[in-house]
Amino acid sequence: MSEEIFHKILNNTADESEKQEFFRSIEIDPEKKEEYLQYKNLYILGNLNPDQYRKQQDESFSNFWDRVQSAKPQRFIGQWMRYAAVFILASVLSFMANYVLYPKESADSGNHIEYSSEKGSVSTVHLKDGSSIWLSSGTKLVIDKNKKGETIARLNGEAFFDLISNPNRKFIVDLGQFQIRDIGTAFNVRAYESENTISTTLVKGQIDLIKDSGKSLLTIKPGEYVKYDKTNKEIAVNQQDPSIATAWKDGKFVFINQPLSEICMELENWYNVEIRIDDLKLANTRYTSVVKRSTTIEMVLKILSVTDQIQYEITNKKEGKDIIRIRK
Amino acid sequence: MDKQYPIFNITALRKGEKKAYEEIYTEFFGVLYHLCLHYLRNEKIAEELVQDTFLKLWEIRETLNEQINIRSFLYTITKNNCLNHLRNQKISLKHQENMKYLEMQFNYEALEKLGNYIQFEELRNKIDDAISKLPSEIIETFRLSRFEEFSYKEIADQQGISIKTVEARISRALRILRVELKDYLPIIYMISRIFC
Known part of the structure; x- marks a missing residue:
C-alpha cells in the first residue's frame, strides 16, 4: 500500500480505481481496516476547525429561522x-429512528430467537450470513429452525427482508395461511394480526407463495404487490412501485x-x-x-x-x- | 485542558428567542457540519441534516430544562441521522455494486466509533492537545491542511516544499497523533502497523 494512495483516500482525491484497490484491500484485512478507521477519524477530527464554515452557518441559520x-x-x-x-x-x-432491538434468546433452544420493535420505532436485525431484516413499528418477529434445517420466520407486523443468497439455507416466512419461500431476495411483508389483509411486495429476486399443504400458489416477480384478504381468502396481484411499500423503512x-x-x-x-x-x-x-x-x-x-x-x-x-x- | 463552554440561556431558548438560537448555532454548527460533511461527503445533505437537528431542538424547546444536556442532544441527533443516512445509502448502493458502497460502509463504521458526546469531546480535546505538541515544522503544515481550502499542492507552494514533503509531514503528524492518542482511539488490534 503506497502512502500516496492512503493520503489520497483521506483527503478524497483518489480516483475510482485507486479507491477500488484500496477499499478492497482493507475489506479483507481487519487489522488494516481498523487502522484505516482510526486514521479516518483522526484526520476528520484533526481537521476540525469550526470557524471555516462561517458562511454556511450564516446561510443555514437564516434559513432555519425562516422555517421556524x-x-x-x-x-x-x-x-x-x-x-x-x-x-x-x-x-x-x-428521520430519527430508534434502532432498539430486543433479542430474547430462549433458554431451551439456541435456534429460537424473538425480536420486537416498539411502537414509533424501526429496528434492524442482522443475521450472521449478512442478511438484514427491518422491523416496522410494533412488530414482532420469531425466527426458528425446523427439523429439516429450514429457517422459519413468523411475523406479527411489518418487516422488510434483505436476504443474502445462500443455496444451502432455506428461508421461509410463515404467514399462517401460506408461506413465502425465498432464495436471496429483498421483499416487504405486512401481516399485522389486527389487520384484515396480508400483503407482500417484491423488490428484487424471486419469491414463491406456498400453501400450507406445500403446494406452490404463485411466483412473485419484482415490482409485484400481492394482497391477501383474510375474510374472503382472495389473493390479488398488482403492480406497485416497491419504494411505496418500503418507505416506512426510510x-x-x-x-x-x-x-x-x-x-x-x-x-x-x-x-x-x-x-x-x-x-x-x-x-x-x-x-x-x-x-x-x-x-x-x-x-x-x-x-x-x-x-x-x-x-x-x-x-x-x-x-x-x-x-x-x-x-x- | 478543559474548555470553557458558554452557558446557554435556557429560558430564552424555551421562549424561542432568536438571539439564543443564534448563539447555539454559532457554537455548534461548525462542528456538526464538519462531521456530516466528512462522513457523508455531500455538502447539501450535510447542511440539511444539521439544520434538521436544530429544528428538532426547536420542536422540543418547551420541554428544555436546566438539566438537559443540549450539547449531547445536538451531537447525538446529528450522529444518528448521519448513521441512518449512511445506512440507507449503503442499502441503495449495495444493489448497484458500486465502490461507493464500501466507502460508505467504512464511513459508517468510523463514525460509529466516535462514541457518545463525552467521548467525542474528550477525543477532540486530546487531539488539539496532541497537535500543539507536534514538532514545529510539522505543526505549520498540519495546521494549513486543517483548512479545507488548502490542498496539499497549495500548502506545498505556500511553504516552498514539495507535495511529497507535505504528505510526509502529514503522515508523520498522523502517526504521532495516533501514538499520542492510543488510549483514546478504540484500538482492537494491539499490534500497531505502519500503513505503508
Whole structure:
C-alpha cells in the first residue's frame, strides 16, 4: 500500500480505481481496516476547525429561522383534486429512528430467537450470513429452525427482508395461511394480526407463495404487490412501485389514494394513539400524501385540517392511549 | 485542558428567542457540519441534516430544562441521522455494486466509533492537545491542511516544499497523533502497523 494512495483516500482525491484497490484491500484485512478507521477519524477530527464554515452557518441559520417562523399551518400546496389531497411535508425534521432491538434468546433452544420493535420505532436485525431484516413499528418477529434445517420466520407486523443468497439455507416466512419461500431476495411483508389483509411486495429476486399443504400458489416477480384478504381468502396481484411499500423503512409514510380510515390505522400504530373518525363519508375519503415519520402527530393533523377542513381534537389520557377525534 | 463552554440561556431558548438560537448555532454548527460533511461527503445533505437537528431542538424547546444536556442532544441527533443516512445509502448502493458502497460502509463504521458526546469531546480535546505538541515544522503544515481550502499542492507552494514533503509531514503528524492518542482511539488490534 503506497502512502500516496492512503493520503489520497483521506483527503478524497483518489480516483475510482485507486479507491477500488484500496477499499478492497482493507475489506479483507481487519487489522488494516481498523487502522484505516482510526486514521479516518483522526484526520476528520484533526481537521476540525469550526470557524471555516462561517458562511454556511450564516446561510443555514437564516434559513432555519425562516422555517421556524413560518411553521404555522399554511396553504402551501396547490393542485387539489377532489379526492386526493397532496400534502408533502418537504420541510420536516429528519428521520430519527430508534434502532432498539430486543433479542430474547430462549433458554431451551439456541435456534429460537424473538425480536420486537416498539411502537414509533424501526429496528434492524442482522443475521450472521449478512442478511438484514427491518422491523416496522410494533412488530414482532420469531425466527426458528425446523427439523429439516429450514429457517422459519413468523411475523406479527411489518418487516422488510434483505436476504443474502445462500443455496444451502432455506428461508421461509410463515404467514399462517401460506408461506413465502425465498432464495436471496429483498421483499416487504405486512401481516399485522389486527389487520384484515396480508400483503407482500417484491423488490428484487424471486419469491414463491406456498400453501400450507406445500403446494406452490404463485411466483412473485419484482415490482409485484400481492394482497391477501383474510375474510374472503382472495389473493390479488398488482403492480406497485416497491419504494411505496418500503418507505416506512426510510422513515416516511407514503399514502397513495388511501382512505382516511387506513391512513389513521397507520398513524395509530406509529404514534400509539387511538383515532376516532366521526363520519363514515370522511373515513372513506381518499388522500395521497408523503409525510416523514419524525414529524409529530399534531403536525400531520394540522396539515390535514388545512387541506380539507378537517377538525381534530386531542384528548390526553393519563393512562392508556391519547384519543384523537376527527370530523368534518 | 478543559474548555470553557458558554452557558446557554435556557429560558430564552424555551421562549424561542432568536438571539439564543443564534448563539447555539454559532457554537455548534461548525462542528456538526464538519462531521456530516466528512462522513457523508455531500455538502447539501450535510447542511440539511444539521439544520434538521436544530429544528428538532426547536420542536422540543418547551420541554428544555436546566438539566438537559443540549450539547449531547445536538451531537447525538446529528450522529444518528448521519448513521441512518449512511445506512440507507449503503442499502441503495449495495444493489448497484458500486465502490461507493464500501466507502460508505467504512464511513459508517468510523463514525460509529466516535462514541457518545463525552467521548467525542474528550477525543477532540486530546487531539488539539496532541497537535500543539507536534514538532514545529510539522505543526505549520498540519495546521494549513486543517483548512479545507488548502490542498496539499497549495500548502506545498505556500511553504516552498514539495507535495511529497507535505504528505510526509502529514503522515508523520498522523502517526504521532495516533501514538499520542492510543488510549483514546478504540484500538482492537494491539499490534500497531505502519500503513505503508
